[in-house]
Amino acid sequence: KINSDRLWNTLHETCEWGAAHRYGEKPTDTGMARLTLNDDDARVRRWFGAEVQKLGCTLSVDQMGNMFARQPGRLNSAAPMIAMGSHLDTQPRGGRYDGILGIMAALEVLRTMKESGFQTNYDVGVVNWTNEEGARFPKSMCSSGVWAGAIPIQQAWDLRDIHDPSVTLRSELERHGYLGDIACSSDLATGYPLGAHFELHIEQGPILPENNRSIGVVRGAQSYRWLNMTVQGQDAHTGTTPLSARRDPLLASSRMIAASHDIAKRHDALASTGIIRVPSNASTNTISSQVTFTLDIRHPQDSVVHAVQDECLKAFEAIALQDGKGVSFDWTLDTDSPAVKFDDNCVASIQAAADQLVGREKSMLMTSGAGHDTVYTSQHCPSAMIFVPCRDGVSHHPTEYCSPQDCAMGTQALLEAVVHYDKF
Amino acid sequence: KINSDRLWNTLHETCEWGAAHRYGEKPTDTGMARLTLNDDDARVRRWFGAEVQKLGCTLSVDQMGNMFARQPGRLNSAAPMIAMGSHLDTQPRGGRYDGILGIMAALEVLRTMKESGFQTNYDVGVVNWTNEEGARFPKSMCSSGVWAGAIPIQQAWDLRDIHDPSVTLRSELERHGYLGDIACSSDLATGYPLGAHFELHIEQGPILPENNRSIGVVRGAQSYRWLNMTVQGQDAHTGTTPLSARRDPLLASSRMIAASHDIAKRHDALASTGIIRVPSNASTNTISSQVTFTLDIRHPQDSVVHAVQDECLKAFEAIALQDGKGVSFDWTLDTDSPAVKFDDNCVASIQAAADQLVGREKSMLMTSGAGHDTVYTSQHCPSAMIFVPCRDGVSHHPTEYCSPQDCAMGTQALLEAVVHYDKF
Numbered sequence: 001k002i003n004s005d006r007l008w009n010t011l012h013e014t015c016e017w018g019a020a021h022r023y024g025e026k027p028t029d030t031g032m033a034r035l036t037l038n039d040d041d042a043r044v045r046r047w048f049g050a051e052v053q054k055l056g057c058t059l060s061v062d063q064m065g066n067m068f069a070r071q072p073g074r075l076n077s078a079a080p081m082i083a084m085g086s087h088l089d090t091q092p093r094g095g096r097y098d099g100i101l102g103i104m105a106a107l108e109v110l111r112t113m114k115e116s117g118f119q120t121n122y123d124v125g126v127v128n129w130t131n132e133e134g135a136r137f138p139k140s141m142c143s144s145g146v147w148a149g150a151i152p153i154q155q156a157w158d159l160r161d162i163h164d165p166s167v168t169l170r171s172e173l174e175r176h177g178y179l180g181d182i183a184c185s186s187d188l189a190t191g192y193p194l195g196a197h198f199e200l201h202i203e204q205g206p207i208l209p210e211n212n213r214s215i216g217v218v219r220g221a222q223s224y225r226w227l228n229m230t231v232q233g234q235d236a237h238t239g240t241t242p243l244s245a246r247r248d249p250l251l252a253s254s255r256m257i258a259a260s261h262d263i264a265k266r267h268d269a270l271a272s273t274g275i276i277r278v279p280s281n282a283s284t285n286t287i288s289s290q291v292t293f294t295l296d297i298r299h300p301q302d303s304v305v306h307a308v309q310d311e312c313l314k315a316f317e318a319i320a321l322q323d324g325k326g327v328s329f330d331w332t333l334d335t336d337s338p339a340v341k342f343d344d345n346c347v348a349s350i351q352a353a354a355d356q357l358v359g360r361e362k363s364m365l366m367t368s369g370a371g372h373d374t375v376y377t378s379q380h381c382p383s384a385m386i387f388v389p390c391r392d393g394v395s396h397h398p399t400e401y402c403s404p405q406d407c408a409m410g411t412q413a414l415l416e417a418v419v420h421y422d423k424f
Numbered sequence: 425k426i427n428s429d430r431l432w433n434t435l436h437e438t439c440e441w442g443a444a445h446r447y448g449e450k451p452t453d454t455g456m457a458r459l460t461l462n463d464d465d466a467r468v469r470r471w472f473g474a475e476v477q478k479l480g481c482t483l484s485v486d487q488m489g490n491m492f493a494r495q496p497g498r499l500n501s502a503a504p505m506i507a508m509g510s511h512l513d514t515q516p517r518g519g520r521y522d523g524i525l526g527i528m529a530a531l532e533v534l535r536t537m538k539e540s541g542f543q544t545n546y547d548v549g550v551v552n553w554t555n556e557e558g559a560r561f562p563k564s565m566c567s568s569g570v571w572a573g574a575i576p577i578q579q580a581w582d583l584r585d586i587h588d589p590s591v592t593l594r595s596e597l598e599r600h601g602y603l604g605d606i607a608c609s610s611d612l613a614t615g616y617p618l619g620a621h622f623e624l625h626i627e628q629g630p631i632l633p634e635n636n637r638s639i640g641v642v643r644g645a646q647s648y649r650w651l652n653m654t655v656q657g658q659d660a661h662t663g664t665t666p667l668s669a670r671r672d673p674l675l676a677s678s679r680m681i682a683a684s685h686d687i688a689k690r691h692d693a694l695a696s697t698g699i700i701r702v703p704s705n706a707s708t709n710t711i712s713s714q715v716t717f718t719l720d721i722r723h724p725q726d727s728v729v730h731a732v733q734d735e736c737l738k739a740f741e742a743i744a745l746q747d748g749k750g751v752s753f754d755w756t757l758d759t760d761s762p763a764v765k766f767d768d769n770c771v772a773s774i775q776a777a778a779d780q781l782v783g784r785e786k787s788m789l790m791t792s793g794a795g796h797d798t799v800y801t802s803q804h805c806p807s808a809m810i811f812v813p814c815r816d817g818v819s820h821h822p823t824e825y826c827s828p829q830d831c832a833m834g835t836q837a838l839l840e841a842v843v844h845y846d847k848f
């Protein structure tokens with residue numbers, strides 16, 4: 001049985017690195033700003049590396065800075081390890097649980113096993129995946145994506161800090177000494193293959209709390225695509241240029257954002273814009289020359305995501321012609337994450353753990369709304385996820401919260417799912 | 425008769441200070457980025473001060489850095505001078521004529537008078553008004569506004585650089601030595617009163633070219649108000665937060681911008697958004713917590729501007745409740761510039777000049793779409809403006825262009841209007 005207090009304390013102690021956005025009185029009443037490979041991310045990585053080595057694990061780092069900690073099993077088998085993985089990076093205004101809980105839970109599982117002298121049959125271990133959030137370097141699940149062969153490593157290395165284009169992901173890996181020499185790949189000969197991948201994560205949505213369930217047995221993840229739109233118009237004076245003579249990219253972008261939302265709603269999908277930018281020299285009395293904005297489209301089915309995208313682009317074409325002399329637009333695809341179905345045996349192991357811990361009426365099968373590293377690992381090894389509820393479904397926000405009980409319950413489920421799978 | 429070549433050369437020579445945004449091959453095929461009190465603005469100010477002194481003018485600088493050059497009249501009267509004024513600052517992506525032409529024309533008028541030994545009855549002179557554009561320090565016609573008593577000087581001094589809040593207008597005046605000691609006021613005892621104010625300016629719109637006229641006799645300026653909106657929502661994950669659970673300030677802002685445009689259109693007014701901002705730590709997969717945007721509403725009648733503003737704010741209230749759990753919003757008034765009717769005698773002087781130069785069929789009475797320093801001077805002295813056409817009505821854009829012929833024609837009209845008014 002895992003140690004709930006140790007788990008809780010370790011999680012919050014290590015959140016000292018990157019704590020930000022205080023919202024209450026208690027020491028832990030802050031969010032996090034531990035962006036991928038910033039100084040605090042490097043600190044927590046060094047701590048994590050030291051901690052798993054203390055437990056007797058061997059630590060390997062690959063060329064994307066993914067950290068693999070491995071604890072030998074009883075059978076001394078050469079088979080790839082059963083991994084528990086997640087991420088230590090956060091959103092710029094993120095919380096203390098998204099990703100972090102998954103790593104701390106995995107560590108707690110290893111600590112519990114060591115303490116109680118329990119040995120698995122096969123090797124087990126923990127993976128800290130680099131740049132899961134895609135917040136600083138704009139590709140989410142970036143390094144599990146490279147590992148899975150879905151993202152070319154050069155493209156990932158070349159990703160630029162979204163606010164400072166002079167910094168690349170690779171330059172930050174080098175700066176902190178996390179450009180390892182193992183290939184970032186599941187290849188048996190050159191990379192770091194995994195036998196299975198289990199991930200504990202907060203749900204980040206309202207479904208578990210609304211259904212009064214404490215464990216989500218996650219059997220897949222919804223599809224999503226990130227588009228980066230650039231709308232081109234022409235600078236003009238706001239006081240002397242008649243509406244009919246304008247090419248106003250901000251007006252067009254506004255209509256596009258509203259339209260994408262309305263289109264997504266009709267399809268029961270999601271479309272969201274997180275970032276919009278006018279040139280830094282914009283002024284109140286000048287129509288901007290150019291506007292860029294992001295578009296994040298999601299639905300459990302790939303076909304619906306594509307339909308929403310197509311309908312949006314068609315609507316955008318009409319909007320581009322609608323006001324004044326019209327604007328032009330262009331777009332690039334930043335992330336493409338198709339829908340994923342997890343492995344039946346992994347899901348069954350989690351279901352078995354959940355049945356035993358909370359029973360069928362307190363757990364539920366579900367599909368993840370967010371992307372996770374497990375989405376990529378599932379392309380190369382049996383994988384599945386455990387969700388625990390977070391307060392009001394709030395995530396990517398400083399007040400994100402998962403109770404000590406739920407953290408512990410999820411960690412216990414992770415332990416038991418891994419043990420169940422190891423036997424199987 | 426003014427010297428067209430000298431005018432043209434002086435204008436383009438001094439545009440070396442602040443030239444930016446090249447768009448063509450010719451040396452003068454650039455726009456300007458001579459923001460108020462940046463280093464280039466300081467350079468052109470020093471040049472202007474030296475140049476008018478060479479002509480025998482006395483130079484005075486007030487506490488807003490407004491520069492007054494004065495040439496004595498024949499009568500040695502103590503009456504306030506007849507001023508020709510405009511501004512040397514530009515938009516960040518501005519052109520070579522907006523404001524600059526007015527100053528260069530005024531200088532050419534003084535040069536022509538001196539050269540031909542012509543003396544006015546009363547003192548005449550030139551005023552360079554500080555921060556007309558309001559692009560760097562966000563209050564347009566800022567220092568003529570202080571001079572007119574419409575803007576408290578402390579408020580103007582405290583204006584912050586819109587992109588670097590550590591810099592104020594006053595700190596920049598001090599840095600360049602343009603914090604003069606004369607009160608910025610039309611007060612006879614402490615300030616710098618004017619007997620009249622004439623301003624030559626490019627139209628910045630399409631009315632003159634569309635009507636094939638070469639001189640606009642400007643009898644007033646339309647009303648406008650600048651609102652700064654702040655929309656407050658809550659950070660949330662774009663993949664796991666159902667639309668119904670969101671407070672999305674960027675979606676709301678988009679609907680507001682589109683709505684304001686549609687409302688203005690129904691009133692035959694203008695509503696424009698030049699700047700929109702999400703927090704600098706925004707990310708693609710997080711709904712922003714807060715969005716700010718500017719709103720610039722214009723119409724020849726104050727009552728319509730107010731009606732559009734009221735209708736917009738009412739529409740915004742409905743929009744704020746429309747999606748998910750709703751957002752809240754707040755606003756401040758950055759600029760309030762009511763409609764203005766210029767002085768009948770000044771307008772008549774300009775009309776007389778235009779009649780003589782181009783005839784009635786090539787001139788037209790018109791209302792300015794943009795604010796100008798003359799809007800404020802007209803509150804304290806007889807004032808009016810001359811417009812000349814600019815290519816395609818394009819302004820606040822690097823390719824802004826006024827032909828040598830039109831520059832010269834406007835300058836000749838300025839000279840004759842001043843002489844006409846001086847006689848009268």
Ligand SMILES: NC(=O)NCCC(=O)O
Nearest residue numbers: 132133140370371663709
């Ligand atoms: N869990 C999570 O926030 N992942 C980031 C990728 C996404 O936006 O879904």
Ligand SMILES: NC(=O)NCCC(=O)O
Nearest residue numbers: 239285556557564794795
């Ligand atoms: N002429 C001019 O661009 N003035 C700035 C104030 C305005 O936006 O109308």
